[in-house]
Amino acid sequence: MRLPVAAAAALAGFALAACSEREGAGELPPSAPVNPFADAETQNFQCGDLEVTAHFIEGRARLIADSQTIDLVQVQAESGTRYEAAGDPRTVFVHEGDEARFTLSGEDYPACETASGE
Numbered sequence: 001m002r003l004p005v006a007a008a009a010a011l012a013g014f015a016l017a018a019c020s021e022r023e024g025a026g027e028l029p030p031s032a033p034v035n036p037f038a039d040a041e042t043q044n045f046q047c048g049d050l051e052v053t054a055h056f057i058e059g060r061a062r063l064i065a066d067s068q069t070i071d072l073v074q075v076q077a078e079s080g081t082r083y084e085a086a087g088d089p090r091t092v093f094v095h096e097g098d099e100a101r102f103t104l105s106g107e108d109y110p111a112c113e114t115a116s117g118e
Contacts, residue, residue, distance in 0.1 A: 040056055040057035041055070042054070045112040045115055046115045047112035050065055051065070052064070060072065060073055061074070063093060070085055070104075072084055073086055077094065080094050090106040091103060098114040099112060
């Protein structure tokens with residue numbers, strides 16, 4: 001059964017009015033959180049065969065290594081700047097000048113050097 005055009009228009013108008021009366025109608029969903037590492041200092045390292053991209057900002061570091069993203073926080077260090085993964089003190093990145101040391105879940109990688117092509 002087909003509705004006359006006027007009846008279809010009336011139903012459509014009723015449906016739109018009902019939708020606009022919903023709570024929160026017309027409001028956009030909250031936006032995604034801003035990436036705190038978007039403006040971070042970035043350095044690339046070569047740790048043996050492993051390439052590591054390190055983003056540093058305000059006492060934190062985000063490493064991208066072997067398709068993993070690892071967030072670390074700065075902790076007390078004897079020399080250089082030491083970062084540890086929250087909840088995994090066996091994942092450590094120690095950065096000093098153009099060199100770094102990287103341990104991932106207890107596995108030590110060869111000394112890291114700043115990679116060319118930054």
